[in-house]
Amino acid sequence: MRFLEILTVVFASFRANKLRTFLTLLGVIIGVTTVITVVSIVKGMNRYVVSTLTRSGSNTFRIDRFGLITSRQEFEAAMKRKDLTMEDLEAVRQNCQLCEDTGGLMISPSFMDEGEIDVTAGRQTIKDVRLYGGTANFADIINREIENGRMVTEWEVDHSANSVVLGSEIADNLFPHVDPIGKTVSINHHKFRVVGVFKKYGTFFGESQDTRLAIPITTFQKIFGKHSGVFIFAKIGDLAQMSRAQDQARMVLRSRHHRRYQDDDGFAIMTTDNLVRLWQAFTAGAFAAMIGIASIALVVGGIVIMNIMLVSVVERTSEIGLRKAMGARNRDIRRQFLLESVILAVTGGIIGVLLGAGAAKLVSALSPMPSSLEPGPVIAGLLLASVVGLLSGMWPAVKASRLDPIVALTTE
Numbered sequence: 001m002r003f004l005e006i007l008t009v010v011f012a013s014f015r016a017n018k019l020r021t022f023l024t025l026l027g028v029i030i031g032v033t034t035v036i037t038v039v040s041i042v043k044g045m046n047r048y049v050v051s052t053l054t055r056s057g058s059n060t061f062r063i064d065r066f067g068l069i070t071s072r073q074e075f076e077a078a079m080k081r082k083d084l085t086m087e088d089l090e091a092v093r094q095n096c097q098l099c100e101d102t103g104g105l106m107i108s109p110s111f112m113d114e115g116e117i118d119v120t121a122g123r124q125t126i127k128d129v130r131l132y133g134g135t136a137n138f139a140d141i142i143n144r145e146i147e148n149g150r151m152v153t154e155w156e157v158d159h160s161a162n163s164v165v166l167g168s169e170i171a172d173n174l175f176p177h178v179d180p181i182g183k184t185v186s187i188n189h190h191k192f193r194v195v196g197v198f199k200k201y202g203t204f205f206g207e208s209q210d211t212r213l214a215i216p217i218t219t220f221q222k223i224f225g226k227h228s229g230v231f232i233f234a235k236i237g238d239l240a241q242m243s244r245a246q247d248q249a250r251m252v253l254r255s256r257h258h259r260r261y262q263d264d265d266g267f268a269i270m271t272t273d274n275l276v277r278l279w280q281a282f283t284a285g286a287f288a289a290m291i292g293i294a295s296i297a298l299v300v301g302g303i304v305i306m307n308i309m310l311v312s313v314v315e316r317t318s319e320i321g322l323r324k325a326m327g328a329r330n331r332d333i334r335r336q337f338l339l340e341s342v343i344l345a346v347t348g349g350i351i352g353v354l355l356g357a358g359a360a361k362l363v364s365a366l367s368p369m370p371s372s373l374e375p376g377p378v379i380a381g382l383l384l385a386s387v388v389g390l391l392s393g394m395w396p397a398v399k400a401s402r403l404d405p406i407v408a409l410t411t412e
Helices: 003-016 018-056 072-079 086-095 154-158 168-174 217-224 239-256 272-315 317-325 330-366 375-401 405-409
Strands: 060-064 099-107 119-121 124-126 130-134 146-149 163-166 184-187 190-198 212-216 231-236 268-271
Touching: 018 272, 018 330, 018 375, 060 239, 086 099, 086 231, 086 239, 099 217, 099 239, 119 168, 124 168, 130 217, 154 217, 163 168, 163 184, 168 190, 190 212, 212 217, 231 239, 239 268, 268 272, 272 317, 272 330, 272 375, 317 330, 330 375
Parallel strands: 130 212, 163 190
Antiparallel strands: 060 231, 060 268, 099 130, 099 231, 119 124, 119 184, 146 190, 163 212, 184 190
16 A cells, blocks of 8 residues: 555544544643643743853852751751851952952841831832842942942942942832932931942842842941841852862861861852752752653553554454455555554644643743743654654554454454
C-alpha cells in the first residue's frame, strides 16, 4: 500500500470513531500539556530571576549576618551571630586591596517585622514602605540607577543630613505631575528633603521594587539606632579575583571579631552566583517532580492507545483479512497500524502543546510568574508523543500483521 493510501485509511478510521479517538488522545494531551506548561513557566522564571538577581552585578559580593539560609539549623546558628557594624565596613574598605569599591546598607525595621515605615507628603500617605540607609556609593555598587536628581552625597552621609531618594512609585503617588526634587516628605514624622528618584524597576514576584526610600546611613542610625546591622557590599574590578577578594575581606573580619582557627566566620559572604545556583537547584527539583507526573500521564496515554489499537484490530479483523487477500503484505498492515498509532499520539501532542502554551500564558497573566515558550521544549514534546505512539502501536501492529487471511475473512 502506498503511504497516501495508508493515511486515507487511517483518517477514515478516526472519523468513524470520533469519541474513541478523543478518549485515546486524552492521556497524551494531559501529559504533553503538563510538560509544556511546566517547562514554559520554569524557563520564564529562571530567565526573569537570573536577570533580576544579576542586576546588582556579578562582580559584587555581599557580607552580612545571615547569608543564604536553607535549613533550620543554619537559621539558629545565624541568630547567634553578632550584627556587622560601620567599623566592620570601614575595616573592609581600608584593608581589602582587591575590593575596588566598598559600601554599606542598612534596612528598615519593617523588613524584620519590627515596625512600619510610612512616608507622607501633604495629605497623601504611603504605608509600609522599605527604607534603606546607605553610603553615598551603594547605588553605584549594586547598580541602582537614578532617573531624576542625584544620590545622597558623602557630605550628607558625614553630617547625617535629612536627604532622601524616592522610589519611582512613591514619587508618582506623592507628587503626581510635579517634579519632586526639592520637595519635603515626612518619614515616620521626620522631615526629609527629596534629592533624587530611582529608576523604575517594576515588581519581583509580585513585590514592588519601586516602593523604597534611601537616606544616608548615618541618618538611618540616628533615627532607628544601630540595632539593624550593616550589609557590606564590595565590588571588584576583575572577576578572576573574586575568590581572593572574598578571602581578604573574610580575614579582615575574622581578625576584627577575634575568630579562632576552629571557629566559623560568624558572618556570611554571598555572591549573585550563589543566589542563581540556589534558585536553579530549587526549580530543578520542582521541574523533575512535575515531569515525573507528566511522564505517568504519558505512560497511561500510551497504554490507552495500545488497548484501543488492540480493540481496533479485533473490530477490523475482516477488513485486515480482505486487504491480505487483495495482496497487502504483512509489512503494509504493520505500517498502517503503526502510522495510525503515531498519528493519534502526535495529534494529542499538538493539542497538548497548544493547551500548554495557553495555560502558561494564562498563569503569567493571572500571577507574577512569567513564562517563556521556546522551540526546544515544543519539539521535545512532539518527539516524546511520537515515541509513545510508536511504542504503543508496535504490539497491535504485529498482532494485526500475523492474522491468517482465511481465518480473518471468516471472522464476524
